[in-house]
Amino acid sequence: MAEKATAKTAVLQTETRIFEPPADLVDNSNVMQWMKKKGFKTEKEMRSWCSENYVEFWDEMAKKYVDWFEPYTTVMDNSEMPYFKWFTGGKVNMTYNAVDRHAASDKKDKLAYIFVPEPTDQETQKITYGELAKEVNKLANGLKSLGVEKDDRVSLYMPMIPQLPIAMLACAKIGAIHSIVFSGFSAKGFGDRVKDCEAKVAITTDGFYRRGKAMPLKAQADEAIADAPSVEHLVVYKRTGIDVDWKDGRDIWWDDLIEGKSDECEAVPLDPEHRLFILYTSGTTGKPKGIEHAVGGYCVAPAQTLDWVFDIKEDDIWWCTADIGWITGHSYIVYGPLVLGCTSMIYEGSPDYPDFGRWYKIIEDNKVTIIYTAPTAIRMLMKQGSKWPEKYDLTSLRLLGSVGEPINPEAWIWYRKNFGADKLQIMDTWWQTESGTFINSPLPITPLKPGSCTFPLPGYNATIYDELGNEVPLGEGGNIVQPTPWPSMLRAFYKDTERYQKEYWSVYWDTPKRGTYLAGDKATRDKDGYFWIQGRIDDVLSVAGHRIANAEVESAIVAHPSVAESAVVGKPDEIKGESIVAFVTVITGVEETDDLKKDIRTFVRKSLGPVAMPSEIHFVPDLPKTRSGKIMRRVIKAQSLGKPTGDVSALANPEAVETIPLIV
Ligand code: WT7
Numbered sequence: 001m002a003e004k005a006t007a008k009t010a011v012l013q014t015e016t017r018i019f020e021p022p023a024d025l026v027d028n029s030n031v032m033q034w035m036k037k038k039g040f041k042t043e044k045e046m047r048s049w050c051s052e053n054y055v056e057f058w059d060e061m062a063k064k065y066v067d068w069f070e071p072y073t074t075v076m077d078n079s080e081m082p083y084f085k086w087f088t089g090g091k092v093n094m095t096y097n098a099v100d101r102h103a104a105s106d107k108k109d110k111l112a113y114i115f116v117p118e119p120t121d122q123e124t125q126k127i128t129y130g131e132l133a134k135e136v137n138k139l140a141n142g143l144k145s146l147g148v149e150k151d152d153r154v155s156l157y158m159p160m161i162p163q164l165p166i167a168m169l170a171c172a173k174i175g176a177i178h179s180i181v182f183s184g185f186s187a188k189g190f191g192d193r194v195k196d197c198e199a200k201v202a203i204t205t206d207g208f209y210r211r212g213k214a215m216p217l218k219a220q221a222d223e224a225i226a227d228a229p230s231v232e233h234l235v236v237y238k239r240t241g242i243d244v245d246w247k248d249g250r251d252i253w254w255d256d257l258i259e260g261k262s263d264e265c266e267a268v269p270l271d272p273e274h275r276l277f278i279l280y281t282s283g284t285t286g287k288p289k290g291i292e293h294a295v296g297g298y299c300v301a302p303a304q305t306l307d308w309v310f311d312i313k314e315d316d317i318w319w320c321t322a323d324i325g326w327i328t329g330h331s332y333i334v335y336g337p338l339v340l341g342c343t344s345m346i347y348e349g350s351p352d353y354p355d356f357g358r359w360y361k362i363i364e365d366n367k368v369t370i371i372y373t374a375p376t377a378i379r380m381l382m383k384q385g386s387k388w389p390e391k392y393d394l395t396s397l398r399l400l401g402s403v404g405e406p407i408n409p410e411a412w413i414w415y416r417k418n419f420g421a422d423k424l425q426i427m428d429t430w431w432q433t434e435s436g437t438f439i440n441s442p443l444p445i446t447p448l449k450p451g452s453c454t455f456p457l458p459g460y461n462a463t464i465y466d467e468l469g470n471e472v473p474l475g476e477g478g479n480i481v482q483p484t485p486w487p488s489m490l491r492a493f494y495k496d497t498e499r500y501q502k503e504y505w506s507v508y509w510d511t512p513k514r515g516t517y518l519a520g521d522k523a524t525r526d527k528d529g530y531f532w533i534q535g536r537i538d539d540v541l542s543v544a545g546h547r548i549a550n551a552e553v554e555s556a557i558v559a560h561p562s563v564a565e566s567a568v569v570g571k572p573d574e575i576k577g578e579s580i581v582a583f584v585t586v587i588t589g590v591e592e593t594d595d596l597k598k599d600i601r602t603f604v605r606k607s608l609g610p611v612a613m614p615s616e617i618h619f620v621p622d623l624p625k626t627r628s629g630k631i632m633r634r635v636i637k638a639q640s641l642g643k644p645t646g647d648v649s650a651l652a653n654p655e656a657v658e659t660i661p662l663i664v
Helices: 023-028 030-038 043-052 054-065 094-103 129-145 163-174 187-197 218-225 254-258 295-309 327-340 358-366 375-383 409-418 497-505 550-558 594-608 633-640 654-659
Strands: 074-077 085-088 111-116 125-128 153-157 177-180 201-205 207-210 213-216 233-237 251-253 275-281 289-294 317-320 343-347 370-373 399-402 426-428 463-465 477-482 517-525 531-536 540-543 546-549 563-573 577-586 616-619
Touching (some): 023 030, 030 043, 030 295, 043 054, 054 295, 085 295, 094 163, 094 295, 094 327, 111 358, 125 129, 129 254, 153 163, 153 187, 163 177, 163 275, 187 289, 201 218, 218 233, 233 254, 251 254, 275 295, 275 327, 295 327, 317 358, 327 343, 343 358, 375 409, 375 563, 399 409, 409 426, 497 517, 531 550, 540 550, 540 563, 550 563, 550 577, 550 594, 577 633, 633 654
Parallel strands (some): 153 201, 201 233, 317 343, 317 370, 370 399, 399 426
Antiparallel strands (some): 074 085, 111 125, 275 289, 463 477, 477 517, 517 531, 540 546, 563 577
8 A cells, every 4th residue: 555645735824813712611611521520630631631542532432422232342443454443342223322212211302303494484393302213213114114124225315304314313223324415416426326335225305495496306316216226216205295207116205105104113233333324425536435434433423522522511402504415414413413412403405595694593593502514604604794694693602613624714703703792612623524523623621723623632633744654843734644543433435445445544554653544634733733724635736846735825815805715726837836826706795806806916925925926816706616615626727727627516506617717
């Protein structure tokens, strides 16, 4: 196994503001209770003990958060690196921990979910743990009646409605392996993934609501599974009532499937290494990777990280705005919150329907206490200005969160001001589909620096290595890595061991650091040890001998008061190697003038230095983004250089590609 990693990147940005956590947040935090119990005096001491003694730490957490049908005999087994195992020898079931035990306790009548449909004439639905248990059991029995057994794959292609977690939990209960495909993916996107995991059953809906309109979904599912011979049945939940084609013998309505089925179903005791789900993530090269996650570790780590980072209390109303089809939704709308027995929001639709006040209204109406969202959403709302948040009462909020990409300090400050009355702390969580849980994140006790995901969480050991596996000194950059395993880590790629080994484990395999996980991101640490994520290893500019992270230049551009979003690409330059070209969208109402271009360039020059100053600025109406909100630099670069844009199936707004001008 040998793969080349990147060279060092320059560190240009300096952020000096520090936001201390308020004393009452610190004193009442879950992590502080644990620290007191253990006798830790400082955050630093606690974090480093937990990281050094990570096996002991996770052992304690596994016992605290999870009920095991049979206790495990080994906490962590690294005898077959890079195939790590956790909690072996035990027996466990996710749905038992996430639902059944709450339904059988005082939590029976507590709300598991508050579901807000997109159409404003449909009522909010409240689902208790007791009700959730029954719905899950009926569907689990329905799936069994279709012949679904332990280890069978079930593909889910569904919008953001409570039936999606119900379907996940029904699979998990009987040991079937779910594989969700985000409902915004095309028929081809769904089809490729169904075929890859050889699903026996697929579940979809007739349609879904988007910006007030009922849109078809089953039609795409039909197209996708037309040539997926493994799929024996397509279960269809009726969400909108729109017309659908029907294939007798294959298709079955959800309601007919659960009709007359018992609302009781035994949870199957599973080996902790049994696969809970497969989730596809797009790599840098074409074919999506089916990331496999294991049930034992997943019962423990999403719940534990959520409990400590977002400090979940009995009466919190937690809102993670991600789609359940992404890892963020798997871990922090479904498995983490349910294992904790907490109440979560599920919102079906767009943030701008019927207007840009929708999210704020949901917070006000439901007294949401903690919101966890993505920088791209924050920037979109920021672009609409403060007039929207000002109209609503957001005082129920007590903590904020961010995930998905580096949050530029400008958006961070806006988020804190407009959602957080200028006083709430922001948990900037750095992690991945592969990690299953946050790896680096502040805790409620951590002093914050805007744009930094601070430190590795307790039980994690993230650090920064050069290509040879040497830890780089503070103040320098390199590859962010995890030298030690963790319970919710990926276990494999579905049927592709070679690629699994190559992508994550090969760079350090032949160094003394064998067994180190390469995350694929670049990062730096400042003099205080705070981590700053600089983006993916392959998103790097090479300007006059300096390696500069695209994200850093973009962040500096977006700090300009007239700018909403920005993507920078490198344009081949005979002298400098690459020159920096920036595509910029402006705040609504701002005029796109040459003076503004000049001003933005000077602005970047002042904040990052002349080397990072874009040589060209182009105003565009919109930037091509993935459906999870990440700017697609690869596509922007190809389009602007007049090259083929390749596969754009992951794009949420393919029409934005054409608006990118040629720069050569
Ligand atoms: C990649 C993982 C984690 C769930 C959503 C995305 C980037 C994620 C942050 C953050 C800087 C971040 C990284 C990472 N990323 N969170 N807080 N700060 N970068 O999951 O699609 O697997 O993407 O998203 O580049 O590797 P994903």
